[in-house]
Amino acid sequence: MRRPLSRRRLLTVAAGTAALAALPVRPASAAREEELAYANFAVSSELLLADLYAKALAAKVVIGPGQAALRAGRRAAIQHAGALSGLLTGAGQDAPAAEDFDFQWPAKAFHTPDATAATARVVLRALLGAYQTAVVTVSEPSYGIVYTSLAASAGQQLGALSALGASGVVEPFPVALDLESASDTLEPYLG
Amino acid sequence: MRGRLLAIAGLVAVVASAWLTSGATARPSATPPLTIYAAASLTEVFKALDGAQHFSFAGSNALETQIRNGAPVDVFASAAPLNTQRLFKAGIVDKPVTFTANRLALIVPKSNPAGIRSIYDLRSKPVKLVVAAPAVPAGGYTLSVLRKMGLSSVLSKVVSRESDVKAVTGKVALGQADAGFVYVTDARPVSDQVSVIRIPAWAQPRVRYEIAVVTKSPNKTAAQAWVRMILSAKGQTALKHAGFLPLPKASS
Numbered sequence: 550m551r552r553p554l555s556r557r558r559l560l561t562v563a564a565g566t567a568a569l570a571a572l573p574v575r576p577a578s579a580a581r582e583e584e585l586a587y588a589n590f591a592v593s594s595e596l597l598l599a600d601l602y603a604k605a606l607a608a609k610v611v612i613g614p615g616q617a618a619l620r621a622g623r624r625a626a627i628q629h630a631g632a633l634s635g636l637l638t639g640a641g642q643d644a645p646a647a648e649d650f651d652f653q654w655p656a657k658a659f660h661t662p663d664a665t666a667a668t669a670r671v672v673l674r675a676l677l678g679a680y681q682t683a684v685v686t687v688s689e690p691s692y693g694i695v696y697t698s699l700a701a702s703a704g705q706q707l708g709a710l711s712a713l714g715a716s717g718v719v720e721p722f723p724v725a726l727d728l729e730s731a732s733d734t735l736e737p738y739l740g
Numbered sequence: 741m742r743g744r745l746l747a748i749a750g751l752v753a754v755v756a757s758a759w760l761t762s763g764a765t766a767r768p769s770a771t772p773p774l775t776i777y778a779a780a781s782l783t784e785v786f787k788a789l790d791g792a793q794h795f796s797f798a799g800s801n802a803l804e805t806q807i808r809n810g811a812p813v814d815v816f817a818s819a820a821p822l823n824t825q826r827l828f829k830a831g832i833v834d835k836p837v838t839f840t841a842n843r844l845a846l847i848v849p850k851s852n853p854a855g856i857r858s859i860y861d862l863r864s865k866p867v868k869l870v871v872a873a874p875a876v877p878a879g880g881y882t883l884s885v886l887r888k889m890g891l892s893s894v895l896s897k898v899v900s901r902e903s904d905v906k907a908v909t910g911k912v913a914l915g916q917a918d919a920g921f922v923y924v925t926d927a928r929p930v931s932d933q934v935s936v937i938r939i940p941a942w943a944q945p946r947v948r949y950e951i952a953v954v955t956k957s958p959n960k961t962a963a964q965a966w967v968r969m970i971l972s973a974k975g976q977t978a979l980k981h982a983g984f985l986p987l988p989k990a991s992s
Contacts, residue, residue, distance in 0.1 A: 581890075582887060582890045582892055583890035584890075585887075585888075585890065586888065586889050586890030586891075589888045589889070589942060589943065590940075590942050590943075592942075593941065593942030594942070642887065642888070643946075645942060649944070649946060650941060728889075728890075729858065729860050732940045732942065735942075736938070736940055736941060739940070739941035739942055740941055
């Protein structure tokens with residue numbers, strides 16, 4: 550029941566595969582189902598994040614360094630989705646694709662730089678929280694390194710939101726979220 | 741003269757009555773009704789769309805087997821591409837087309853005796869779970885959801901594996917089970933008896949319905965017209981009203 554790769558999906562997978570190759574991750578065939586659940590959620594959420602950055606860029610309300618941050622964030626999200634898709638397909642699972650979703654955003658989500666930053670913060674906080682929990686849930690050390698790397702990237706992106714003109718928010722201890730809580734946070738956006 | 745007028749009036753009445761009782765309800769082309777095999781989840785919407793055909797609703801896997809064994813069928817509508825594609829590869833049906841999509845949901849009886857509020861509750865609470873058999877599309881999709889969410893362990897709580905998704909709906913609606921996995925469209929007709937618990941979008945399987953004309957159908961022209969009707973605005977609107985999803989982006 551696997552679908553042929555669309556050009557968009559092919560590019561995503563290719564970018565992710567390249568990114569994955571740079572990480573010390575082992576084939577996912579031996580991964581536990583609970584570990585792969587995080588990857589399933591994360592692929593979908595990274596695709597959501599890529600859509601958020603694309604919509605924010607299309608809205609053209611963020612200019613200057615903020616725009617560069619949006620572009621960099623989009624590239625990272627696409628690479629993350631591809632890498633996580635690689636983990637899933639390596640374990641014999643179908644990976645979610647952007648075509649599977651009808652992403653929903655609040656009406657004024659991208660009307661101002663502040664609104665854009667606020668929307669991005671919600672998505673990134675949920676992702677970061679899930680990655681933090683994933684790090685301590687997975688039994689395979691190489692997976693732990695992948696999730697640590699993804700958490701660090703989410704943290705960097707949260708920091709970069711200050712370039713959108715939003716006031717910086719520095720949390721000394723970002724809250725780790727279980728899969729159910731992170732999922733509940735993002736469900737309204739995933740459609 | 742008056743007698744003649746009465747006789748003519750009587751004749752007109754008889755002819756009109758005969759026309760009203762037969763001609764007016766007959767199909768304009770006078771072709772025989774089509775025999776349509778369709779996934780159980782399409783029961784309400786297909787009957788509402790066109791009550792003039794002969795329908796047989798069941799699990800798509802069972803229908804596939806019957807068609808493979810030579811059942812006289814004109815159109816086959818499956819809840820999973822696997823069933824139609826296998827028949828297409830065997831030369832039994834013409835090229836299938838995707839015509840709608842669906843989502844899976846967890847349903848619980850309105851009284852919710854097991855107190856299930858989330859799919860994750862299946863892990864921690866003692867529940868009697870009912871699912872469709874693995875070969876039935878809804879059963880395969882259920883396994884996919886549980887695997888994606890890391891919840892396959894809850895399969896140990898399954899008390900019954902049904903031959904089609906309507907049987908799952910029925911058991912939960914009657915309170916014979918605490919929870920069951922069905923399509924969201926199955927929950928609608930029994931919304932006064934069951935509550936729906938959403939499955940997260942990221943864990944949803946790709947539920948795609950395909951329809952195909954059976955190659956040896958003796959009513960091929962009518963069968964093709966019926967498939968076109970399902971794909972038309974009329975068919976798609978009816979499916980949407982029943983809760984089905986629009987044609988998927990990749991296949992529309």
